[in-house]
Amino acid sequence: MKLDANALQTRRIVLGVTGGIAAYKSAILVRRLKDFGFDVRVVMTHGAQAFITPLTFQALSGNPVHTELLDPTAESGMGHIELARWADLLLVAPASCDTIAKFANGLADDLLSTIYLATKAPVWLAPAMNQQMWAVKSTQRNLTTLVQDGIHVVMPEAGEQACGDVGLGRLAEPEIIATWVNDFFAQAEREIWEKFGLxxxxxxxxxxxxxxESIDPVRYISNHSTGKMGYAIATAxxxxxxDVTLISGPVSLPTPNGVRRINVQSAREMLTHSMQLVEQGCDVFIAxxxxxxxxxxxxxxHKIKKAGDELNVSLVKNPDIVATIAQQKKRPFMVGFAAETxxxxxxxxxxxQAKRLxxxxxxxxxxxxxxxxxxxxAMTVFFAEQYQMDKEELEKASKLDIGKQLVEAIAKALNKHVPVS
Structure with missing residues (x-):
């Protein structure tokens, strides 16, 4: 089952949590999904509530938690239909042996199983159960049926289980599940955008x-940049x-799906890699x-020891990376950024003008x-005079949305760009 264009904008996930000790990992999963920008609503079975409270998921997701099939607060009392229509993806983690059996055989006796039958969204299951329950023929038969129906299964991991057994059946790590879901959305978005050939x-x-910029082996000069904007543009x-290459300073961000990443520390190291890539041939350079x-x-x-009330450090100017690239005889389309106060x-x-961008x-x-x-x-985009394009105001939005708008602006300007040779 594929995602549609609207799903790539809204990125809404219904997370089903079923009974089992692995339910505690679902709380971590919510956090990881939120980190990727997903809007998450949690549906809990009665068994799940024996292991973790709805209040935990409400606090983490920022949305009400749904537990009952017959919900008088829902429109027309049909909460399962509302959630089924709302979801861009239904993710069940952990998926218990009982829930897998219900899904495979079309049973609908609780909120989660009715959402499964009522949704048109892609469905992902991340099973978690005792190793023998996983290995039994009936469970494997049910899983085969679901895979044939187009359901994606995130396979469990092997290891020691809460019951003391050792074997397959442990829930995949939340970071892995969240990353795979994000990659699924990213690949779908690429397929849609490629049709436009931007x-x-x-x-x-x-x-x-x-x-x-190092001062000594333990100290350095830096700034408050987190890299989020650059990584969002790389994703877009x-x-x-x-074909995207990302030259990244030290940040705590996962590499975007499909992007090559080169890690650097200093400005001179970043310039060296930038020059190499430009010499090898690149069409657009975004700084x-x-x-x-x-x-x-x-x-x-060695580490400078504390001595006296003052420490004088002599500074020298770093090379200007974007200006250096822009001065090359054969340069790519140059996009600069200015963070001003x-x-x-x-x-x-x-x-x-000064940097010939x-x-x-x-x-x-x-x-x-x-x-x-x-x-x-939020940004304002300006173009060089030869493009005869008015400035563009990008109103406040998520950095991923801003990245998409910048890509559209770059694509429009590229259509008028005459490469320097």
Whole structure:
């Protein structure tokens, strides 16, 4: 079963939690799904509530938890129909032996099983049970039926179980399940975007995150960049059909699906890899990294010991990566970023011209609701004069949505771009 275009925008998951000790892992799964930007609503069976409370899932998901088939608060008392229609994907984790049997045989005696029968969304199951219950022929027969029906099964892992047995039956780790679900959405989005060919056939290089400039073996100069915007743009570029290479400073983010990632620390290291990729051939260079303007002139060989009330450190200017790339004889389409706290338009246009960029996206990092560390952003995009394009205002939205809008702006400008040779 495939996702439709609307599902890629709303990213709504109904998470079914069934009875079993592995239900505690579902709380972690909710957190991981939320980290990927999914809107999660939890449905619990009566057995699940014996292991973990609905209040836990309500706090983690930010949505009410659903437990009863006959819900007087639901429209027309048909909560199962509302949730079935709402879901872009139904994920059951853990999926008990009993629930798998119900699904395989069309039984509908609780809320979760009726949602399964009523939804048109793709269904994923992550089984968890005793190793013998997993191995028994009836369970395997039911799983075969569900796979033939188009259900995706996240296979359980082997190991020691709560009952003391050892074998297959442990719930897959929440991080693995969440990553696979996110990749499923990412691949579906790529298939849809490729039909429009926005960046198909283009090699895009993106720099993201902060750089770290060492003072001594334990200290460094850096900034507040988390890399979220650059990673969101990498995700959007891949979805648009591009071949994407991400040069990343030190961040705590998973590599986007389908993207090649090169990890760096310093500005000079980031420049070295950028130059290599440009020389090898890239069509678009997007510089979202918050590169340190200065580095320590002489890095101490050993940790500097505390002595006195002051420490004087001599700084020298770092190379300007985006300007260096833009000055190359054969350069790609250049996209710069400007994070400013005042005179946004004035500084952005000056940077656009001074660094010979084709396009620049600027945001106001003095705002507390967007920018560094936030999951949302808002930007103004300016283009070089030769493109004869008006500036574009990208209103506050998730960074992934902003990334998609930037890809569309890049694609429009690329249609007018004359490569420098």
């Amino acid at each position: 960046l198909a056939g283009h090699h895009v290089v993106i720099t993201a995150g902060p750089t770290r 570029c891949y979805a648009a059909g591009a 979202t990294a918050a590169v340190a303007d200065y580095r320590v002139a002489q890095v101490a060989e 005042q005179n946004i338009e004035e500084y952005a246009k000056a940077k656009l 084709d396009m620049i996206a600027c945001n106001d990092v003095s705002r507390s609701d967007i920018g560094f560390a936030s999951d949302e952003n």
